[in-house]
Amino acid sequence: MSLNLAFLLRESARTHPEKWALLHDGGRMSYVELDAASDRFAAGLVSRGLRPGDAVALQLPNVPHFPVAYFGILKAGCVAVPVNTLLRSAEIAYVLRDSGARLLVTWNGAAEEAAKAAADVGLQELFVLDLPGFPPASVGRRFQQLAEAVVLGPPPLHQSDPGDTAAIIYTAGTTGRPKGAELTHFQLFMNADTPGRLFGIRDDDVILTVLPLFHVFGLSSILNCAVRFAATMSLVPRFDPERVMATIQRDGVTVFEGVPTMYIALLNHPRRDEFHLSSLRVGISGGAPLPAEVIDEVERTWGIVVLEGYGMSETASTTTFNVSAEERRVYSVGKPVYGVEVGIWDDAGRPLPPGQEHVGEIVVRGVNVMRGYHGRPDATAEAMAGGWFHTGDLGYLDSDGFLFVVDRKKDLIIRGGENVYPHEVEDVLYEHPAVAEAAVVGVPDPRLGQEVKAFVALRPGRVATEAELVAFVRERVASYKYPRTVEFRDALPKNATGKILKRELVG
Numbered sequence: 001m002s003l004n005l006a007f008l009l010r011e012s013a014r015t016h017p018e019k020w021a022l023l024h025d026g027g028r029m030s031y032v033e034l035d036a037a038s039d040r041f042a043a044g045l046v047s048r049g050l051r052p053g054d055a056v057a058l059q060l061p062n063v064p065h066f067p068v069a070y071f072g073i074l075k076a077g078c079v080a081v082p083v084n085t086l087l088r089s090a091e092i093a094y095v096l097r098d099s100g101a102r103l104l105v106t107w108n109g110a111a112e113e114a115a116k117a118a119a120d121v122g123l124q125e126l127f128v129l130d131l132p133g134f135p136p137a138s139v140g141r142r143f144q145q146l147a148e149a150v151v152l153g154p155p156p157l158h159q160s161d162p163g164d165t166a167a168i169i170y171t172a173g174t175t176g177r178p179k180g181a182e183l184t185h186f187q188l189f190m191n192a193d194t195p196g197r198l199f200g201i202r203d204d205d206v207i208l209t210v211l212p213l214f215h216v217f218g219l220s221s222i223l224n225c226a227v228r229f230a231a232t233m234s235l236v237p238r239f240d241p242e243r244v245m246a247t248i249q250r251d252g253v254t255v256f257e258g259v260p261t262m263y264i265a266l267l268n269h270p271r272r273d274e275f276h277l278s279s280l281r282v283g284i285s286g287g288a289p290l291p292a293e294v295i296d297e298v299e300r301t302w303g304i305v306v307l308e309g310y311g312m313s314e315t316a317s318t319t320t321f322n323v324s325a326e327e328r329r330v331y332s333v334g335k336p337v338y339g340v341e342v343g344i345w346d347d348a349g350r351p352l353p354p355g356q357e358h359v360g361e362i363v364v365r366g367v368n369v370m371r372g373y374h375g376r377p378d379a380t381a382e383a384m385a386g387g388w389f390h391t392g393d394l395g396y397l398d399s400d401g402f403l404f405v406v407d408r409k410k411d412l413i414i415r416g417g418e419n420v421y422p423h424e425v426e427d428v429l430y431e432h433p434a435v436a437e438a439a440v441v442g443v444p445d446p447r448l449g450q451e452v453k454a455f456v457a458l459r460p461g462r463v464a465t466e467a468e469l470v471a472f473v474r475e476r477v478a479s480y481k482y483p484r485t486v487e488f489r490d491a492l493p494k495n496a497t498g499k500i501l502k503r504e505l506v507g
Contacts, residue, residue: 002159041072044146052077057081077158081213092117111137180374192224220317245275259287340366350397363388413442434462454483
């Protein structure tokens, strides 16, 4: 039996040849055009001596060349290694060395750092895409040398085994050096097909694609999912609230997939009422818990339902999901998707019963869980102890099987022996009309071990004092939970997907 994930594209090109696959500032590309372009890219890789199983690093923003290269890599039987476009040379070198990449595709905005990284690891095969707005690259070969190769014979589609690794997705590295999660063709197929059905994706949908495609959320839940159902992707290379709203209006976007900070930025934009977003039918949120107040305001403002899901790189993106407004449990991240089990374990590895009072670590097993960390058998064994993947997240299940994520295990604040979950305090801060963004962290305290501190960015034109916010939270939570100090920032630091980086706040 063979199953190459790229057959998703081949099938959509066969059934919807003239349907637009990609919309972007420079034009549009149909499914048959995307299929043919990725065939040429696959032929280009083979012409450079790449063989099935070889890793190819792909460092591009959300431009049409990303899906062209991604599906070309898969068609050649190679392993895609998406690389964050913001990484510096030492970080890129780490990914190249760890994955054993034989070729790196990058763009002129990152070419100098990529070239340093390639030189550091002795990688000769560097190809650079020149995009408008940046000086032409002076290093590497041109992207077109791969993308314009001649296809000799039948269109390429390597007969991969379903259990072969299709992609290596590197974790954010918040608890040490990043680890490469190996995801198979079958796992990525299942995480395109099953979530797509739950999302209700149709071939007449236009999906806003602003989440980075090098991240598992964008790669699995947008790119693979859209191609599986022959939907159209509207590409936005970088998140900017005004550009996003203008793109939704221009392209008639029906599905918005984003992380909480994106929803918050859209709500707080001073010109939001000038854009017509009536084409939207659903919002999908993941990557971090969406504050309750934000869900309510989005649904009031745009008249759409916001459905939350939960997942991570190691679980090929979607693990649980709320399937509809009628079946969802508000403020929950939903129920496990088909073929996936979720449990809550205590520190001793014992399952906990349902109930908000039984918070423990979220563990997962099923068709979506990675093969393991690339080249890290010890880390894999630790993460998969007891036959379940240990997520490092804390949560609980209710009596109906809905999952509620409380916080990251490492973010838990223990103040004088009492557990404080930062997300709970952040939710309260978001209820304050002046608060745009909030992050709660634990800081060292000689008496209590840790003390609660909040970092806050205010909405444009709004004013609040530290004493006011402390009092606001104090009235709404137990006495040991409220922040004793509040530090104001113009904006909170975020990674490429828009997730707030607490480690940068606490130094």
